[in-house]
Structure formats: structure tokens, C-alpha cells
Amino acid sequence: MRLCDSLLLVLPSMEDHRTVPDGVQDRQGGGRPAAPREAILSHARTLGLDAAAITRAALPESARRDLGLFLDQGRHGEMAWMETTRARRGDPRVLWPEAVSIVTLGLNYGPGATDPLQGLAHRDRGVISVYAHGKDYHDVFKSRAKALARWIHGTFEAEVKVFVDTAPVMEKPLAARAGLGWTGKHTNLVSRRFGSWLFLAEVFTTLDLAPDSPHADLCGTCRRCLDACPTGAIRPDDPYRIDARRCISYLTIEHKGPIPRELRPHMGNRIYGCEDCVAVCPWNRFAVPTRHEGLLPRVELTAPRLADLVALDDARFRALFAGSPIKRTGRDRFVRNVLIALGNSDRPDLVETVLPLLDDPAPLVRGAAVWAVRRLELDVGRLSALRARSEATESVPEVQAEWEGSVTECLAGPGQAT
Numbered sequence: 001m002r003l004c005d006s007l008l009l010v011l012p013s014m015e016d017h018r019t020v021p022d023g024v025q026d027r028q029g030g031g032r033p034a035a036p037r038e039a040i041l042s043h044a045r046t047l048g049l050d051a052a053a054i055t056r057a058a059l060p061e062s063a064r065r066d067l068g069l070f071l072d073q074g075r076h077g078e079m080a081w082m083e084t085t086r087a088r089r090g091d092p093r094v095l096w097p098e099a100v101s102i103v104t105l106g107l108n109y110g111p112g113a114t115d116p117l118q119g120l121a122h123r124d125r126g127v128i129s130v131y132a133h134g135k136d137y138h139d140v141f142k143s144r145a146k147a148l149a150r151w152i153h154g155t156f157e158a159e160v161k162v163f164v165d166t167a168p169v170m171e172k173p174l175a176a177r178a179g180l181g182w183t184g185k186h187t188n189l190v191s192r193r194f195g196s197w198l199f200l201a202e203v204f205t206t207l208d209l210a211p212d213s214p215h216a217d218l219c220g221t222c223r224r225c226l227d228a229c230p231t232g233a234i235r236p237d238d239p240y241r242i243d244a245r246r247c248i249s250y251l252t253i254e255h256k257g258p259i260p261r262e263l264r265p266h267m268g269n270r271i272y273g274c275e276d277c278v279a280v281c282p283w284n285r286f287a288v289p290t291r292h293e294g295l296l297p298r299v300e301l302t303a304p305r306l307a308d309l310v311a312l313d314d315a316r317f318r319a320l321f322a323g324s325p326i327k328r329t330g331r332d333r334f335v336r337n338v339l340i341a342l343g344n345s346d347r348p349d350l351v352e353t354v355l356p357l358l359d360d361p362a363p364l365v366r367g368a369a370v371w372a373v374r375r376l377e378l379d380v381g382r383l384s385a386l387r388a389r390s391e392a393t394e395s396v397p398e399v400q401a402e403w404e405g406s407v408t409e410c411l412a413g414p415g416q417a418t
Helices: 036-046 061-072 080-084 086-090 137-156 171-178 224-228 248-254 282-286 314-320 325-329 331-343 348-359 363-376 380-391 397-412
Strands: 006-009 051-056 101-108 160-163 198-205 270-272
Touching: 036 051, 036 101, 036 137, 051 171, 061 086, 080 086, 101 137, 101 171, 137 160, 137 198, 171 198, 248 270, 270 331, 314 331, 325 331, 331 348, 331 363, 348 363, 348 380, 363 380, 363 397, 380 397
Parallel strands: none
Antiparallel strands: 006 160, 051 101, 101 198, 160 198
């Protein structure tokens, strides 16, 4: 869900250095392949891209209609940039009027035989989305996509632009239209070869290339992803649509303020993103582990101890997540997520790791710490004493409200806590 990664290439002629991929015969002279479409797809494979297909620089009316409904209903939450870029997002040619064709690209980040959901049972550990276990995929992917774009420009003297995730491009509908897969009921792309484990990028070009055919929807009557969602962001009665405001990926990555109290217990120990809907897709049985070294998991991010993460200050946060997409979230939001996970841990012995955060400089962190203490410490006397100590210095209404809610819930009894 969701993050300019665009590059307009107007380079000097590279005619003397043009190369023809294996299996594509040069029948025009001057080193230019006679079949641009096949040459481009072949060269994409040579560069290590796992999937590539071509579509026109246009979106079906249904994609624009769904985008408009999503935004009009406010399902994008605080992601105001989606509204401000509505016109460009809904039409690639508004984004770049010269675009004729789009080469859609996929990079496999599949976890292989490792079950991404196995960490949910270890409540004292944090669960981080598979895509963030390794290096920032933007950097891994962008270099290959740009290499392909440079080759297209140098070989065919065509203008190109590269987009990797952050520009206002509807990547999943474009990929589905190009035949890389289809849009699943969880709103993510599903591939017969890679399951739900593909990063997406695009090369826009002025070349007129024959498009691939869209892929058929093979979800059938399956509803595993809809049933798996912990918060009801996707629902069995409303497939193919998502409410980002209830999505744990949105809440832990994009949402800047306190997480809604009613959703916190459903987050479990997910501290960055959520993969439940993706991980249960039956098409994943055909997926293969990623072959890209930069996307392989770092050991320290596969099952980190919550007690270690909650103690991170800004400097240690930046050091731990250097080169990781998690770094963009920032220390305060990340520690907020960790505190929610601690509050869901059912480990009263961990309350001592939370107490120092009641005095954290960031109100966002202090508020989450109040909630975590309430969940781990049921002694109303101690909770009231902690609140009294805080009243002398706490002036932020949101944190004061967390104290009020926590004491009220404690007085109501454990069964009423949220």
C-alpha cells in the first residue's frame, strides 16, 4: 500500500554499443532488433527481472471508476496525495502525454517454504512484512528498471520514463491488463508463477508496442484472503475493495496519529505491515523463493524481540533500519506500533519495558505506552498512581485522553478493555 521515482531519459546516441539479446535476430542492420517487443521482453529477463509484459498507456474505465469510488468514500484515510493526484493516477497519459506503451515489470520477493504467519504465535516477538525483511526494494528494483529503460532508449531511440511504486501510477491494474496476473479479491496482484509475491514497476515509452492480453481472474469462489483479514479492511461481502483506514499495513506504515483504539487488539504483534491476506492465497503454492540477494531476509528482522525494539531511540532506530523501507516510517511511529504489540502480548512481565516510554518526548509514543501499560498491568491502584504522576506534566490532550480511557476501562474490568 502504501511510497519521484521517475526518470526521463534523453541520452546521447548509444548506437555503437547496442546489443541484441540472445534469441532475437538482428534483421534491420545497425544493431537494432527487428522485433522491438520480443527484444525488450528478452532483455528484461537478461537483467534479472522475473516478469515482464506490455500494455497500452491507458487504463480501463473500471479502474478509474473504482479509484473514484475509493477516494470519494474516504477509504484512502490520511493518504491525501492519492486525492491530489487523482487525475494523473487515473490516466497514464495525463501523467505523461507522450506515453504510448507501458512495459510492466515484476520482481519476485517470495519467502519460499517459510510461513510468513508463523511469527504471530510468538507474542513477545514482532512480525514484519516479508517485503521489508531485506534491503529497500525500491533500490533493488529501480536499478534494473532503469537499466532496461536505458537499453530501450539507446536501442530504439525512444523516450522512456521509469516508475517504481511512488509515482501516481495504478500499478496493479496496469500489470493485470498486461497479463502479469490478475487482481485478487484482496486487491493485490496474483500471479500463476509467483503467487502474491511480486513487486511492480513500469517503464513508460513512446514506442508503439503490441500489447499482451489481460489475464483471466482465477480466484473463483475462494475467499481465504477475505476471511483472513484481522480488521475487516477487506470483507467477504465486498471483495476486490479495501478500506485502508482499517488495514494494518496502512495503520502501521502510513497513519501518522494514534491508532484507533478499537483496532489495536486486532493488530496482534504485527509491527510493520500485514501479510495475512497475501500469505493465505492458494496460488502461493506455485511460488518460488526470491533469487535476489538484496531481498533476502536479514536475521535481525525476521523475529525481533519487542523488548529490544521498544527501547530504540532515534539514532539506534536509524542504524538498525539503514537501507530498509522501515526507516521511512520514523522512530516514533515504529515504536508506537511496537507498544501496541506489547499491549497485545499477554506478557505482564514485559510491562517494565514499557514504563520508561510513559515519559518519552513524543506524545504519540507516550499515548501508546499508556495503552500498553493498561493491557499488561491490571492493578488499578498502580495505574491510577502512574496517571497522577503524569498529570503534573502532561499537557497533550491525546495523551490525557489515553489515561482517562485506560483508567475507565480498568475500573470496568478486564472484559471491557480494548
